Amino acid sequence: MGEMEELRKEMENLKDQITAARKTFQDTTLQEAASGVTVVGRVQLKTRKTLRGHLAKIYAMHWGTDSTLCVSASQDGKLIVWDSITTNKVNAIPLKSSWVMTCAYAPSGNLVACGGLDNMCSIYNLKGKDGNVKVMRELAAHTGYLSCCRFLSDTEIITSSGDCTCVLWDIETGTEKMVFAGHQGDCMSLGVSPDFKFFISGACDFTAKLWDIREAQCRQTFSGHESDINAIGFFPNGNAVITGSDDATCKLYDLRADQELITYQDSSIMCGVTSLAASKSGRLLLAGHDDFNVNIWDMLKSERVGVLAGHDNRVSCIGVSSDGMACCTGSWDSFLKIWN
Amino acid sequence: MTINTMAKGGWHRDQMSCFRKMEKVIVAMQDPDMGMKMRNQRLLITVIPHAMTGRDIIDWLMKKYNICEEEALHLSGKLVRYGYIYPLKEPRSLVLRPDESPYRFQTPYFWTSTRWPASELDYAIYLAKKNIRKQGELMEYEKERYSVLHKRINHTWDFVVMQAREQLRASKQRRKADRIVLECQEQAYWLINRPPPGARNVLDMGLERPNNTARVTVNSEYYKNEIETCKRALGRNRVKSSICLEGFVKYSEQYQNHDPIMQGCLPSNPWISDDSAHWTMNLETVPTPTRLRVERWSFSFMELLNDEMGRREFMTYLEKEFSGENLCFWQACEDIKHGESSRIVEKVEEIYRNFLAPGAPRWVNIDSKTMDKTLSGIRHPHRFVMEDAQMHIYFLMKKDSFPRYLKSDLYKNMLARAIVPQETKKSVFPFMRRQRHSSPSPAQVATQATEEGGNAKGAGQAGTNSAAGSNV
Numbered sequence: 001m002g003e004m005e006e007l008r009k010e011m012e013n014l015k016d017q018i019t020a021a022r023k024t025f026q027d028t029t030l031q032e033a034a035s036g037v038t039v040v041g042r043v044q045l046k047t048r049k050t051l052r053g054h055l056a057k058i059y060a061m062h063w064g065t066d067s068t069l070c071v072s073a074s075q076d077g078k079l080i081v082w083d084s085i086t087t088n089k090v091n092a093i094p095l096k097s098s099w100v101m102t103c104a105y106a107p108s109g110n111l112v113a114c115g116g117l118d119n120m121c122s123i124y125n126l127k128g129k130d131g132n133v134k135v136m137r138e139l140a141a142h143t144g145y146l147s148c149c150r151f152l153s154d155t156e157i158i159t160s161s162g163d164c165t166c167v168l169w170d171i172e173t174g175t176e177k178m179v180f181a182g183h184q185g186d187c188m189s190l191g192v193s194p195d196f197k198f199f200i201s202g203a204c205d206f207t208a209k210l211w212d213i214r215e216a217q218c219r220q221t222f223s224g225h226e227s228d229i230n231a232i233g234f235f236p237n238g239n240a241v242i243t244g245s246d247d248a249t250c251k252l253y254d255l256r257a258d259q260e261l262i263t264y265q266d267s268s269i270m271c272g273v274t275s276l277a278a279s280k281s282g283r284l285l286l287a288g289h290d291d292f293n294v295n296i297w298d299m300l301k302s303e304r305v306g307v308l309a310g311h312d313n314r315v316s317c318i319g320v321s322s323d324g325m326a327c328c329t330g331s332w333d334s335f336l337k338i339w340n
Numbered sequence: 341m342t343i344n345t346m347a348k349g350g351w352h353r354d355q356m357s358c359f360r361k362m363e364k365v366i367v368a369m370q371d372p373d374m375g376m377k378m379r380n381q382r383l384l385i386t387v388i389p390h391a392m393t394g395r396d397i398i399d400w401l402m403k404k405y406n407i408c409e410e411e412a413l414h415l416s417g418k419l420v421r422y423g424y425i426y427p428l429k430e431p432r433s434l435v436l437r438p439d440e441s442p443y444r445f446q447t448p449y450f451w452t453s454t455r456w457p458a459s460e461l462d463y464a465i466y467l468a469k470k471n472i473r474k475q476g477e478l479m480e481y482e483k484e485r486y487s488v489l490h491k492r493i494n495h496t497w498d499f500v501v502m503q504a505r506e507q508l509r510a511s512k513q514r515r516k517a518d519r520i521v522l523e524c525q526e527q528a529y530w531l532i533n534r535p536p537p538g539a540r541n542v543l544d545m546g547l548e549r550p551n552n553t554a555r556v557t558v559n560s561e562y563y564k565n566e567i568e569t570c571k572r573a574l575g576r577n578r579v580k581s582s583i584c585l586e587g588f589v590k591y592s593e594q595y596q597n598h599d600p601i602m603q604g605c606l607p608s609n610p611w612i613s614d615d616s617a618h619w620t621m622n623l624e625t626v627p628t629p630t631r632l633r634v635e636r637w638s639f640s641f642m643e644l645l646n647d648e649m650g651r652r653e654f655m656t657y658l659e660k661e662f663s664g665e666n667l668c669f670w671q672a673c674e675d676i677k678h679g680e681s682s683r684i685v686e687k688v689e690e691i692y693r694n695f696l697a698p699g700a701p702r703w704v705n706i707d708s709k710t711m712d713k714t715l716s717g718i719r720h721p722h723r724f725v726m727e728d729a730q731m732h733i734y735f736l737m738k739k740d741s742f743p744r745y746l747k748s749d750l751y752k753n754m755l756a757r758a759i760v761p762q763e764t765k766k767s768v769f770p771f772m773r774r775q776r777h778s779s780p781s782p783a784q785v786a787t788q789a790t791e792e793g794g795n796a797k798g799a800g801q802a803g804t805n806s807a808a809g810s811n812v
Contacts, residue, residue: 004559004560004563007560007563007564007567008563010563010567011566011567011570014567014570014571014574015570017574018570018573018574021574021578022578025578025579025580025581026580026581027580027581027582028580028581028582028585030585032582033581033582033585033586033589034585034589036589037589037592037593043601043602045601048611048612049611057546059546059547067610067619068619075547085610085611085614085616099547101547116547117547145547145549152678153678155678155679155680155681156678162549170681172680172681172682173681182569186549195642196678214724214727218569220573220576221569221573226357227357235588235591236591236595237587237588237591239584239587239588240584240588246357246358247357248357248358248361254579254581254584254585256578256579256583256584257578257579257580257581257584258573258576258578259578259581261581261584261585267361267405268405268407268411268415270358270361270365270415270418271358271418272357272358279599279601279602280595280598280599280600280601281591281592281594281595281596281598281602282588282591282592283596283599283602284599284601284602290358291414291418293414299588299592300588300589300592307410307411309410309414313540320601323600323622324598324599324600324601325600325601325605325609325610325611326600326601326611327601340600340601340609340612
């Protein structure tokens with residue numbers, strides 16, 4: 001036991017040194033840095049479309065790379081691809097397991113993926129020859145539930161799981177290419193960097209980790225949250241990570257400064273953050289909460305500038321379309337709403 | 341008032357921090373000096389002490405947290421939904437009405453967090469008491485649950501009935517007023533923890549995530565790994581926070597005009613006007629692109645490359661300079677990185693033949709060290725074998741060709757030709773005004789603020805946009 005104690009002390013010591021080193025690079029406050037920035041004023045978004053069709057809680061949604069298609073997954077066991085501008089359902093895919101927790105749209109628009117308590121990531125081909133949507137692959141190797149998945153291309157996908165690991169898969173062969181282990185709690189969500197070289201994961205050990213996809217290494221770890229991190233995303237220029245947690249706050253961690261720079265919190269916000277998305281310029285942060293609302297933050301001033309209150313139950317997922325035009329929220333009330 | 345923060349069952353931990361925050365508010369509301377003024381409320385013919393109206397609650401929250409009425413309604417609604425405040429008039433309707441409706445604080449004994457999780461045994465005792473007290477007056481759903489419980493915990497049923505009788509006997513010895521209050525509190529507790537069918541269950545946390553047995557084991561191996569990671573992390577280069585924050589500010593300002601949620605978009609936002617002209621104008625294959633799009637190409641090299649049309653334009657420029665092979669090479673490497681595994685070997689060979697072999701038709705200029713490394717790597721081709729060479733060429737283009745492209749006539753002409761869409765006219769029917777922007781332009785709002793005596797910081801800055809100079 002003596003050796004373990006020594007090692008633990010050494011680790012703690014190094015961690016303290018890292019904290020001290022990070023502090024020396026904090027040479028300004030957010031107020032000073034953003035003092036010259038114009039105030040945004042009250043942001044009021046209206047619901048433009050409501051997508052009805054799911055019969056149970058919606059757990060996840062993801063926009064395609066074109067401007068109007070998105071996919072949503074619900075506990076009613078369906079994966080629906082929507083043309084959100086007409087509100088038509090392009091595909092309604094029945095799932096083998098209704099305990100779905102995540103879904104993703106491939107950048108090419110050819111594939112969608114989903115997974116959940118079945119511990120598997122199922123890939124569906126939307127552009128099959130005979131027009132039917134079929135399961136193309138079932139990626140099974142995780143020993144825990146699938147919390148999130150994101151495509152890198154039509155041949156690679158990254159998944160995060162309740163078994164505390166993230167995995168990069170080769171879709172063609174259906175095998176694990178790389179395992180990213182290091183978190184000490186369930187990995188709850190992941191985000192891919194704009195240049196596809198890195199990805200970030202947020203977990204129930206209250207930390208976020210930046211991983212190098214090519215080298216399967218954890219490059220940086222960010223802590224500071226007091227509870228599970230449920231949502232994670234990159235700032236649009238790829239230089240910062242934004243996290244949302246059950247402690248009801250969102251934080252911005254800069255990759256180059258290697259530390260937390262901004263916290264978005266308010267004493268009147270008590271319920272955990274379930275999902276988040278940034279507007280195209282990175283100026284606005286939209287965070288969905290357990291208390292049925294979405295809070296809109298001015299990211300540079302760390303002030304709340306708006307609220308989206310239109311759901312009758314928890315907002316479970318949120319996304320901004322790739323052209324930045326609209327924001328979509330999905331909720332346990334079984335509806336998706338498009339706002340702008 | 342101790343709040344039980346020990347997690348009883350791992351997955352319920354996340355609700356606890358939410359409870360703690362609400363409890364802080366509740367405690368503040370009951371503060372003898374700064375808290376709410378309680379009064380006696382009339383409910384029909386009874387007078388209830390220590391009660392407050394919905395209106396009082398809203399006003400107090402608005403003042404204390406400096407929030408608007410809508411927000412206070414939302415916050416107080418939460419407090420009622422989670423059982424910290426209960427309504428006296430319609431106990432089953434867990435809503436906060438901002439009027440004279442009377443409400444009371446729930447006693448900490450009956451806070452959801454205190455007796456977490458609500459036990460089946462307690463529920464059985466509660467239903468049994470109700471059954472005994474008002475013979476056969478359990479609600480339909482309560483009767484069903486009562487019989488389900490009776491079957492499930494039949495072995496302890498004697499204990500349940502005994503406890504119920506005991507508690508009823510004890511309550512008979514209380515004053516009538518106290519007895520009624522206790523009954524109300526207990527009822528409120530069970531309305532939250534065992535909601536009637538159809539009512540929303542605030543304690544619903546979603547899918548029951550199975551307990552994780554494959555957790556990380558903390559042993560010396562683990563510590564050694566952590567120490568290695570820490571040592572690496574300690575030595576990393578860091579950038580001052582001022583520079584980083586400035587980077588975000590610059591990026592946001594640069595992209596502000598390209599952010600439709602903030603600035604609206606021309607000719608009109610398709611979501612609002614139902615007119616998809618904006619998307620038609622920005623398709624990959626339009627003959628003339630929009631001005632905003634061409635401006636974006638100058639923001640960073642990746643912006644240019646990520647746009648099909650931009651990439652084509654850049655290729656045209658490079659070919660004029662006889663360096664088109666660089667972009668072709670880069671594209672071919674991308675294709676390997678993101679394409680099918682089965683074709684990697686053949687693609688690598690093709691690249692070698694076309695770009696790297698001595699005397700290759702489209703030979704790319706790579707430094708000898710990288711070339712040697714790449715050539716030896718080609719013997720065992722894999723997805724990233726071209727990475728170093730690709731990076732070299734990428735930076736070559738970015739540092740050299742890209743800035744010159746932005747200064748070239750080709751780009752300048754494209755920018756001049758680019759369309760600035762006209763805003764679609766308002767609808768012909770005057771009574772069908774369609775909103776162009778969903779939110780007022782930041783410049784307008786800022787001006788209003790200035791007029792109202794706020795600070796005079798550049799309201800005119802909102803529209804400026806630096807198109808010159810690449811920025812990555």
